[in-house]
Amino acid sequence: MERRRGVERAELPLTALRDGESGIITSIKAGRGRGGGGRGWGFKKRLMDMGLTPGTRITVVRSAPFRGPLEVSVRGSRLALGRGMAERIFVEIKG
Amino acid sequence: MTERKLTIALAGNANVGKSVIFNQLTGLHQHIGNWPGKTVERAEGTLHFKGYTIDIIDLPGIYSLSTFSIEELVSREYIAVERPDLVINIVDASLLERNLFFTLQLMELETPMIMALNQMDMAKKKGIDIDAEKLEKILGIPVIPTVAVKGIGVFELLERAVETIEKGGKTKPTEVRYGEEVEERIIKIAEMVKGIQFKHTYPARYVAIKLLEGDEEIEREVNSIDPQIVFTAKKLATEIEEIHGHSCLTVVTSERYEIAGCIAREVQKLAPPIKPPIGERLHTLTTHKILGYPTMIIALLSMFYSIFTFGDYTSGLLSDFFYGWEPVFRSVLGAGIVGELIWGGVMEGFIAGVTIALPYIVPFYLILYVLEDSGYLSRIAFLMDTLMHKIGLHGKAFIPTMLAYGCNVPACLGCRIMETQRERLLAAFVVTMVPCAATTVVILGLVGAFVGFQWALALYVIDLLIIFLLGRVAFKALPGEPTALIMEMHDYRAPHLETIVKQTWFRLEEFIKVAFPLIIVGSLVIKLIEILNLLKPIANILSPVTVAWLGLPAVTGITLIFGVLRKELTLIMLAALLGTTDFTRVLTPVQMIVFALVTMLYIPCIATIAALAKEFGWKKALFITVFKIIFAIIVGGLTLRLLMLAKIW
Numbered sequence: 001m002e003r004r005r006g007v008e009r010a011e012l013p014l015t016a017l018r019d020g021e022s023g024i025i026t027s028i029k030a031g032r033g034r035g036g037g038g039r040g041w042g043f044k045k046r047l048m049d050m051g052l053t054p055g056t057r058i059t060v061v062r063s064a065p066f067r068g069p070l071e072v073s074v075r076g077s078r079l080a081l082g083r084g085m086a087e088r089i090f091v092e093i094k095g
Numbered sequence: 096m097t098e099r100k101l102t103i104a105l106a107g108n109a110n111v112g113k114s115v116i117f118n119q120l121t122g123l124h125q126h127i128g129n130w131p132g133k134t135v136e137r138a139e140g141t142l143h144f145k146g147y148t149i150d151i152i153d154l155p156g157i158y159s160l161s162t163f164s165i166e167e168l169v170s171r172e173y174i175a176v177e178r179p180d181l182v183i184n185i186v187d188a189s190l191l192e193r194n195l196f197f198t199l200q201l202m203e204l205e206t207p208m209i210m211a212l213n214q215m216d217m218a219k220k221k222g223i224d225i226d227a228e229k230l231e232k233i234l235g236i237p238v239i240p241t242v243a244v245k246g247i248g249v250f251e252l253l254e255r256a257v258e259t260i261e262k263g264g265k266t267k268p269t270e271v272r273y274g275e276e277v278e279e280r281i282i283k284i285a286e287m288v289k290g291i292q293f294k295h296t297y298p299a300r301y302v303a304i305k306l307l308e309g310d311e312e313i314e315r316e317v318n319s320i321d322p323q324i325v326f327t328a329k330k331l332a333t334e335i336e337e338i339h340g341h342s343c344l345t346v347v348t349s350e351r352y353e354i355a356g357c358i359a360r361e362v363q364k365l366a367p368p369i370k371p372p373i374g375e376r377l378h379t380l381t382t383h384k385i386l387g388y389p390t391m392i393i394a395l396l397s398m399f400y401s402i403f404t405f406g407d408y409t410s411g412l413l414s415d416f417f418y419g420w421e422p423v424f425r426s427v428l429g430a431g432i433v434g435e436l437i438w439g440g441v442m443e444g445f446i447a448g449v450t451i452a453l454p455y456i457v458p459f460y461l462i463l464y465v466l467e468d469s470g471y472l473s474r475i476a477f478l479m480d481t482l483m484h485k486i487g488l489h490g491k492a493f494i495p496t497m498l499a500y501g502c503n504v505p506a507c508l509g510c511r512i513m514e515t516q517r518e519r520l521l522a523a524f525v526v527t528m529v530p531c532a533a534t535t536v537v538i539l540g541l542v543g544a545f546v547g548f549q550w551a552l553a554l555y556v557i558d559l560l561i562i563f564l565l566g567r568v569a570f571k572a573l574p575g576e577p578t579a580l581i582m583e584m585h586d587y588r589a590p591h592l593e594t595i596v597k598q599t600w601f602r603l604e605e606f607i608k609v610a611f612p613l614i615i616v617g618s619l620v621i622k623l624i625e626i627l628n629l630l631k632p633i634a635n636i637l638s639p640v641t642v643a644w645l646g647l648p649a650v651t652g653i654t655l656i657f658g659v660l661r662k663e664l665t666l667i668m669l670a671a672l673l674g675t676t677d678f679t680r681v682l683t684p685v686q687m688i689v690f691a692l693v694t695m696l697y698i699p700c701i702a703t704i705a706a707l708a709k710e711f712g713w714k715k716a717l718f719i720t721v722f723k724i725i726f727a728i729i730v731g732g733l734t735l736r737l738l739m740l741a742k743i744w
Contacts (some may be wrong), residue, residue: 027341045344046581049159051193053349054341065384068481069490069580075192075356078586080477082489082579 014060014070014081014089022059023091025052043085051075058091102150102177103256106170106201107185108194109156110585112213114138115243116185117153118594120253127601130169136511145257152179158193160200161305162312164514174206175297180260182208183252188218188225188240189586191363195355198234202268205298209237209259211252216242217586222368230362235269244591270300273350276338280307280331287324288317307332308344374587381474382584391475395497398466402458402501403532409454417446436622444618447661448611448702451502455532456606459501460599463494463509468590473582480580486563487570488513489580492522499529503699504610505602507706517575520711524569527699527707527719528562530555533662534695540666542691546684554691561696561730609709610702617660617701624656644732645693647686648673658694659701665694685738689731697727 011026028044051074052058061071061078069080081089107113118125121140130137138153154173155166162168174182184201186194201208212227231238237255241248272278284303293302297313305313306328318325332343339346381387421438428434466472472494480490491512499506503526510522530538543551570577624630630653634641637652645651650672658665669690673681682690698720699707707716 043579043581045161045348046158048345048348049161049196050581050583051196051352053352054345055349056352062382062384064382064477064480066481069477071382071477071584075190075352077190077193078584080473080480080490080580080582080584082480082484082581085579085581 011090011092014058014072014086014091015063015083017060017091017093019060019062021093022057023093025054025056025058026090026092027054028052029088029090047081047085047089050079051077052089058089099147100150101147101181101257101260102152102179103181103183104152104154104174104179105183105185106154106174106197107156108158108187108190108197110583111156111185111187111194112243113153113156113185114598115591115594116183116211116213116241116249116252117151118597119243119246119249121151123597125597125601127605133165133169135165135169144253147257149257158197160197160204161308161310165516168312171204174201174204178206178296180207181256182206183211183256184208185211185213188212188215189221189223191218191223191225192352192356192359195358196352199271199351199355202234202236202271203298203301203304205268205301207259208268209239209252209255210234211243211248212238212240213243215240215247216245217588220369222366224364224366226362226364230358233269233358233361244589271351271354273347273354276335277307277347277350280335283331284324284328287321287327291317291320291324293320303328304347307335308347309342377587378474378584381471382477387474387478391478394471395475398462399500402455402462405458406454406532410450413450413453414446417442417449432626435626436619439625440619440622441615443622444615444660445611447618448607448614451533451661451702452603452606452610455502456505457599457603459498459505460602461595463498463505464595464598465590468588468595470585470587473584476580476582477584484577486521486525486566487577488518488522488525488566489578491580491582492518492525495522495526496529499526499531500535501532503527503529503531503703504606504706507703507710508602508605508609510710514578515575517573518578520715521566521569521573523707523710524719525562525566527703527723528558528565528696530558530695531662531700533700536663537666537694538691540663541678541687545678545682546687550684550688551691554688554695557692558695565726609705613701613705614660621657621660640728644728644735645689646735647690648681651690655693655697659698662694662700665690684744685735688738689735692734693727693731695727696730697724699723 012023014023017023028047056074059073061073063070063083067083069082070086072079072081072086105113105117117138117140121142124142125138125140127136127138129135135155140151140153142149142151152173154170157164157167157170160167160171160174162171173179182201184198186198198210210230212225212230215225218225225240227238227240237259239248239252239255241252243249273281281300281303284306285299288299288302288306293316297305302313302317306317306325309332314325335343335346341349381390383390424438424442425434428437463472466475475497476490476493478490479493483490483492483496492510494512495506495509498509506526506529507523510519510526513519513522538551538554542554624633633656634649634652637655638649641647641652641655642649651669653672654665654668657668669678670676675681678687698704704716704720707719
């Protein structure tokens, strides 16, 4: 379970960001229980292995048309993330 | 004195220039196969250096050593179980932080290792200057800067590798230390693990970390020896979870990235990039919302056009050349059955193979590798992701699908780029429904020429609809969930030609091994049937299907059998058996459409069946084949009845 300190802060799915905007990753909601070995768990792990860990800055560079994937920049690398995946990555925009 | 044997494994992320280094080291002494029991490619090569015979294993490009994918599992087991004398960790200097994340995991496996800090030139262009000596000191392993595409540092890398092994391989890398809460729990579990006998030679500390991460493989193995350890590890993991408010896996991964980031920041100096903006501009254009698509279409069309033009011309030349030898063969072999079998069976099969492989497959692979290595393929996958999602696949599957319009065989083999076995099978299923170059010959040569171009086009549209529909059905029917696209788009770069030529060469070898035996055997069997005068009886046996249900002349049964060898043979044989190339005199427009449609759908050719069997086993290959035959017959019959009802002609 995710535990939150103090007041809820605005958490947005990555897909809510416009091209060029960036945020700090707060959580990836793809898991179906820890170590359950479900596919969701595997993909969350894959994303983290590619550097998308909580607390990391992520920038949406552009999104492909027709609800296509997002191009993001994270830890200096350029990744394409399917939209379904991106919807489960939550970020916080710091003012 | 016999030469001493050494084994060195290359490990690293994808797109770091691993295959270039592999090629530089091993030249043509390579062997590409599969890992035992797995559909993961295993590239192995040998070289001789300072009196050693060195076996180089190129491990798959991965980002982690967990059990997320077969590639990761294969790599981990290889390093931990087979224990190579040395692991060379190849690192992209322009993406140090993420690459170090992988390095840290290799270090945790406590394997003797050195690092090749590759693509130093690209890093420099990006304004990243790395102090390799400092990195060497921090990590406790030798670090060698390289620019593999120019051959810079490769010799030194080899020298340092051998030197390290000679020193006993004990490079004792610095221990990776996590935050206090995690660290003390790792130590606690590691103490417990030290007490048990392990089948695999994983270090205790590594096992402890993986248990905290909840790694299934390790958990299962430890559980079978001492369930108490797993129980304790789970309890400790929950404690970490409570302290940090994230799952233990997240905490460990984050902290490991934190360490990687710290090291990266310490050794690299950042300056404004001096990279020419061409690559960036190209990236913007090729991923552009609007302009990206026409750019892609132009690129692909010119690719297909040049391949088909080249292929058509070369195929004709080769064909003329080989058939030029026919009289010589015939006169030597005589007119008997043996001569007929050898020329008409073996040689014709061989010629069929050669006239496809060299003119079409070679340029296909060359261009494909250029597109892949330069980075363009990942941009195409980015643009096509939405469309491919409709059939439960993601953007990468567009690549084999596109290939299939040329030839289904490399396309089936190309389905390996998909992450899971399920998606590989799904992609292969889709691929076999795509009309290849030979099918195009039949459609255009029959329907296009004698019924009308719009009808040929309609067949393609119908095929696309069928692909879409069956793809969707298969995607719903196959157990498992669709995978989302997670793909790196590395910076555009000039492809390394030598590596590309070698890769193409090994692919061609693979194609010959997979397809040739079956083409030749198939050709021989059909020749035998012909010699034994069994064609007519077989055509009669098939007539309930061909004549009664599909409304075609009985001889089409024979041509469809020949089409198994090569699809364009259906048309060639039809002309031969009907005794004319003016098909309007012997077939009605409806019959032509039905015939072309059935040819398009009815069976993957024999070489494709071989490719399917190689990738997925005979059971699945035969299932797809039988399914397609039945499906083609049903669709063909229905189309006939629909067209009769429509009374267009």
